[in-house]
Amino acid sequence: MTNSLGDIQKSKAIIIFGSNPAVNHPVGFQHFLKAKERNNAQIIVIDPRFTKTAAKADIYAQIRPGTDIPFMYGMLNIIFKNGWEDKEYTDARVFGMDKIREEAAKWTPEVVADVTGVPAEKLIQITNIYAKNRPGTLIWAMGLTQHTIGTSNTRMAPILQLALGNMGKAGGGTNILRGHDNVQGATDMGCLSDSLPGYYGLAEGSWKYFAKQWGVDYEYLVAQFKDASWMTKTGFSLARWWAGVQNVKTDEKIENAGTFLKALIVMGNGITSVAQQAKIKEGLDNLDLLVLADPFVNEAAILTDKKDNVFILPAATQFETSGYVVATNRSAQWRYKVVEPLYESKPDQEIMFELAKRLGFYEQYTKGMLMVETPEGKLAMKDKKAFTWPEDATDEIARIIKTIGLTGWTAERIKKHTDNWHMFDEVTGAGMGPMKGEFYGLPWPCWTKTHGGSPNLYDTSIPVSQGGMGFRNNFGLEKDGVNLLAEKGSFPKGSKIETGHAEVTKANIEAVLGITLTEAEKAAMGANWKVDNSNLIVQKCMEAGVCPYGNAKARAIVWNFPDHIPMHREPLHSPRTDLVAKYPAYADKANHFRVMTKYISVQSAKDYAKEFPINMVTGRLVTMNGAGIENRASKYIAALTPEMFCNIHPDLAHTHGIKNGAMMWVHSPEGTKIKVKAKYSLSVLPDMVFMPFHFAGYFQGTDRTGNFPAGTKPYASGESVNTVTNYGYDIITQIPETKGGLCRIEKA
């Protein structure tokens, strides 16, 4: 999220793609409704399903799943044709908008209508409203990301915002509503197979930086891996780890350091809510060791037929430990411990520490908590023998993660914000009284231990010291002779440099900032702002009103991606076979997160729409989150949505003889099926169905809840819709394509 929920109250138009905040973020949605009250903000919803958010919209477009790129190019077509773009803004701050203009010219309202199913008049009306009510905010969630072209979708949306000059403005921005409470934070912390914490990546230099910050030799870390080459290679992802397990039937080649996966260690992850459940089950069944640590029984334990070496460990809830979480707007909040862990449960960190002790690396693993930076740019040991959890870990993170500006996120400051949450403005997040000069939760980048956080990313109307910044310089100074830095006159308010500039390094700091360093400063300073233990580079930048990461242009062209600009590609299982030839999927990709991943070979294998003519969309219910076990373990919540169901249009149901409340089968092109209760609904079109993804416990018509240990069965169980969501994964991130699949239905 570039801005914040409160900031949406400043929007004059709100356009929502593939997100249903009225249901999925109900309390956050009040800020949307307040925007309507304050500014008469126009709410525009683009969604295949008439959601509860759509019910609150001023205008709604029912789009065919997977066609957001054509829709947005259609908007740009109209914007460029009428000269509604913010030319001054794009000239100064965007690279490659001309290429976007060329592609947009192809997407006339009529072409868009054919591909998306949205009438041309509606597209024109929506574009009119959105372009003429600025600032406008663009919201998305997993309806935009869970596609084979998810990454392109997430590039297209900011491009639309850039064209209108809506990025880096209060009331504007691209505001992605995260799912779980700490998706933002856990991602920042690099709980990922393609990066170390803080988006430092996996390059050798990054490993060396972390080895130093963790107080161990780089060679010590290398010795833990098969060899150094495997440190820099992306690991398996949550989406497709199962393909690496021995004896799982697949023709997709893996490249995993010469071994199969034999053990799976899961902490707090509802893997029964991930696509391809039948393959996940096969993966689970064939492991040597399965460890599941959760406050409730992870339903993977009852899905598998594995008979031995399945360990279920009672993890404490987040209310039985403490630490900080990062809300969807990059704000940190301290989650105070409410009670001590109940029964025999242990907080996650204790489980990790206990395992580390037994594996012989506990001392090395925890040493970073006892280290501090000195003003001389050195690392020293704290004056104490034992660490305090979580505060010493909080401060370790603040010390090391400089890429996104976590330097100011000390345990002391985050607690002070939570203690004083009543002292902040609901719209701007600005602090009052003792919190003056700081924004609620110190939204990152929070450059120094006195910086107040950055409420809106890329906002040049305020000084860097108050959260201002341009776009990041991360991809060189020029491309094909075109300047990649911001043009003259585009800079954060009060900056000493009134034009674009490179990210600041020890080598260029004197030239860029026009200063002279003392010998002592030179000796203390790290190579660049991301690895500078002295923090002198950031400090000097703050004094000059300059953003350490530079001041560059946003890229509309990404030359290192398969599609340099976002291009429409039909879902792997498209109901419009006639469009597949014109908008084909990507070539199959070898070694994509260690496993060959199919695109065109699946898409072109057959005309799926003949046998599977119905679009399938999945999503959340207001009563549950994620795999749903936490909420189904509450008897009060479970009573509200006690059964798995399928929203089906009465016209479609009628043609299959399915009565409201009767059971029905949903079949996938992969040959899997689920048995669910039909629930008539006019929120879906007669060529599509909707199902929630929060249920588990049943598998392809069989009740597996007898596998729960006594006394642990939740109050509601049902089929996981992810047993029938189709094969398909994003070309960059490998997120599953669960929002654009096909199915066949029949009366049960």
Added chain:
Amino acid sequence: MENSTARALATTVGRRSFLKMAAVASVFGATSGFASGNVTRAATDAEVKNPFPGSKKVKTICTSCSVGCGVIAEVQNGVWVRQEVAQDHPISLGGHCCKGADMIDMVKSEVRLKYPMVKENGQWKRLSWDDALNRIATKLAELKKNDGADSVQFLGSAKMSNEQAYYFRKFAAFFGTNNTDHQARI
């Protein structure tokens, strides 16, 4: 489905009453040993006003979604007895959805996993933490030695705190593999 939902809604009361019911239930739970015969009486005004004398109120954060709503947890003698919305929280502004209003059940649910268990010959067996950790660590060490650290996959969580998530990633690094991921991928 519709019928059962309607029934549930008809018999379920408003959010506030439901919280009170949860609180009352816990009081009965704590005193049931003494409850025989006609020992109940009407609560006094003071008791209605302050049913949990000596309790403390803990500010904490909802775990349901990324909005980050404030939660006020009331704790008496180490027991989470009551939950209230945070009227003065700058994001949630006193709001809670049905999930958030029920955070107390994350802790108090009767179907929690209460102790470590292992499946052997298809049967669940209780075991001690020490035993469980020893067996898991032995197997992990053996796999690392024989097949390499990449024979293990770690899946962490977007429900962890930052400190835990960071230490989860760090664990995989010290074990020796990049096979580690979490829900942001989906």
